[in-house]
Amino acid sequence: MKLKAFGIFCLSFFMTTAMSSCDSDEITDQPGEVSGSGNPTLTVLAEQVAGSDGYDENGVTALNLPSSQDVSNIYSGLKLNFSLSGITRIELESVDGYALAGTTGIQWGDSGEALTGEVENANSILVFNAPDENGLTPGKDYSIFTLPCNLYGGYRLSIYREGLVAHYFGVHQTVEMGSFITPADLIESELEFDDPDAPLVEEERPELDATTTALLRQYQQNPTEENKQALLDQMGVRYDKVVARKKAKLRELEREALTLDVVEEMQEIVDEMVDNRDIRLEQQFLRLIDPRNDENPNDAWMVLRGASAPNAYIGYAPVTNAEYAAFKSDFTYEDGQDNYPVVNVTVEEATAYCDWLAQNDPTHSYRLPTDEEWILGAGHMPKDVLMNAGHVETGLTAVDAYSQTTGACGGIDFWGNCWEWTISTDAEGQYIIKGGSWDSERDDCRSEKSDVVRSGGQGYANVGFRVVRTDLI
Template identity: 75%
Template sequence: MKTILKTFNLYCLSFLFLAAMNACQNDDTAFPDEEEQEQEQDSNPESITAIISDGLHGSWNEGDPIMLVHDEQTITVQAQEAGSSSILSGTIEGTFTDDNPLFGIYPADNKVSSDNESLTVTIPATQTGNESGYDEKSVVAVARSTSNSLNFQTVCGGIKLNFQMSGVTGIELESVDGYALSGTVRIKWDEHGKPIADKIENANSIITFSASDKSGFTPGKDYYISTLPCDVYGGYRLSIYKDGLVAHYFSVHQTIERTAYITPNDLLESELEFDDPDAPLVEEERPELDATTTALLRQYQQSPTEDNKQALLNQMGLRYDKVVARKKAKLRELEREAKTPDLVEEMQGIVDEMVENRDTRLEQQFLRLIDPRNDEDPNDAWMVLRGASAPNAYIGYAPVTNAEYAAFKGGFVYNAGEENYPVVNITIAEATAYCDWLTTQDNAHIYRLPTDEEWILGAGHMPKDVTMNADRVESGLTAVDAYNQTTGACGGIDFWGNCWEWTSSTDAAGSYIIKGGSWDSSRDDCRSEKSDVVRTGTQGYANVGFRVVRTDVSSAR
């Protein structure tokens, strides 16, 4: 019996030993060593998360296309869920470092190229206001990361519009300074991790924004035109298309920053003037006072404090800069369409002068505005010279004529029928003598030549499309009232073209400044602010006449 039990125990021990050996073999199959585990993990990298942190596209939609870029690899993946954060449908292999990061671009199609420091993407110049109120392809967001988490930030800012009127089918946005609003842009990241435009190619200063429906934009709905960050302080143009017509609106003193969508400062739909789209852009020369300026002027007149003066000047500056913006837009139009460079050069000179002399012009306009005088005799030959510092200054309605000069100088001869032509071939001394003669006949007033500044005050800014005898439209001089439909700021006539006019101002060399151009001058030379044309005062010239200023004898105004 003992022998049988012993034999049975041996069999049991053998069975347990074999079972243990088999279990060990099974353990080797189920649990690989550490090296095998690492290899398996490398072949199955972690998923990538995309987070949206700013911009119009505030959250992902399932299926949004995103491009991943790393180490010359590109792959298009999709957001797998809606929300501000989403796991992506694919991944990209590699080790992400500062020198070789992982990039992300949304929308995926906007990617152009990349290197280890930057991405190059496109901001489209043609956009459509879709159901969301913007063009999804224009709302470009980028990300840079050294981990499996991508934080997307927008590249763009732009302009937000909301029309109450119906029928608006399209908008054209232009930087009047010609700055880039769209194009192919290389993006880098600043020290705060924010994307910045480093270099722009194929730049466009105009963006067209169209309604997705032929009936136009939905009234009362917000729409967004996306642009590169841009300084539009100098002005931008909005051309608003409605019912086959177009209205132009200009705004100044604004800046488009990344993530920000500005709204036009004072766009009033009721004040938009619609015209044929093929009609030339007309520059607004002397806009009438608006309600805001009128109120500030009245406030200053009632209480002439420095604060009230500055408030009025600021409003005047805003309106002045809008006029300049229109001229810049005209310059850009000429650059695109003009057949001769002379037109572009002329307009560039006008814009440059207006920008350079902005403060002087504003001061002159301010002095005109606050001058309380009324014309003592609207039917005489003298016009109130508003803004002049001289006591109760008036300026001649027109240049001195042959007939007027002949009344002073006996034996003066002129051609028959030209009594109302401006007297020319007169020296400074002869013009001064005529003024002195007028003074001797009037105990209450002094007569003299105007200074350069006084002449500009009387003339005001020359309208761009003014009708005048210049640029050889006539074969010579004409009567001073031949173009009397054109008036200066004071209400006088014949300030521009026909004949130059002497002033009492001189340049550093002692030559006398002449103003206003003549029949054989270019239109550009006729501009009021042009003060670099001089003549020798001891000589008379066939195209130089003069105008007279009258002031009170008393030093009190």
């Protein structure tokens, strides 16, 4: 039997244990204290029905345990208590696909720790139903049995009420054997109930919650390392909740998508967010604490919050044909396309334009953005962004054609229309381009996508650029 020691295997960050002495009495009444000659096994059902004691007496069984073994040290799961009435069904999912239900073998190590084996009939989704149409009793404790499970990476709790459903995502918790967790920050008044047939949508730019706002204010008033870490920890929880939501969407696509490319696209998004978690959190932190206001809201320069360069601003839009023609007198373009992004320019030509701007402004320097600066300006691409991508247009459009969609800095045309040069390069010296173009798939337009490169010595019909302005020191 292949065994895992849950005392070692499971992370216990932020675990909320809900095992009171009353809980132990409840669970000891469950079947399981039986003797037998076979190997001990633990079975958790994937569908449970609430009983009069708040749990399903048939939801979990432990067979062939030593008669001296207290099953309160075996049974584990999730404890819930709602003030809302009319909740008829609860669905629990490990967004990482770990088994919540199924059958596993049990042994005890030399130190008395529980060891579990491979899970048969494993299921990462578990359903807990109310006993009748009236729903769960408000104010009553309910216990959903699960296998021991590492839920640090996230779990989805779907709460069904009056024909609608609300989704809560928990992170940084672990169900240890013999313990019950409760959702760390579930606030019933913040649950948003929707049609259960509506697609599960991943949040893109969630607003700051009250806790994050308070910690930000605390850091601004007293910028100590301790206060910084408290703010970063809270931001990490919120970031991981967004990741958990995307993982849940990925699991949904794996079950229901008709084509593999949709699953692969979501997997790429999840992988990028997980791999670059620390970078993204640092970017968000720098944005939050950047105290600058736009000195001139009517000019073409937007505050590049979080940038390490001195007083950095980024262009409101990509450089247009008309703007580039003011620099290069022999540059021509089609009539009526003054406000189209200039394309077919090399990195050297784009840099020459920046140098020309600097010649006329002795107080600032101008250059192409780095990959990270471009991401700071754009921010995360909204899921419902309107843009010129995926062949919705037959070519380039004016830079303000989709101006209703703005980036994190307030600028426009970050996604679609034309790719944009950066001064960042890959290992082969190719220049990273950002934002996608009119003929790109929407996934290629994502701000964080940094694996599309071009030769800087060549111009392309779908690659333009925007400019970063910094103070001269």
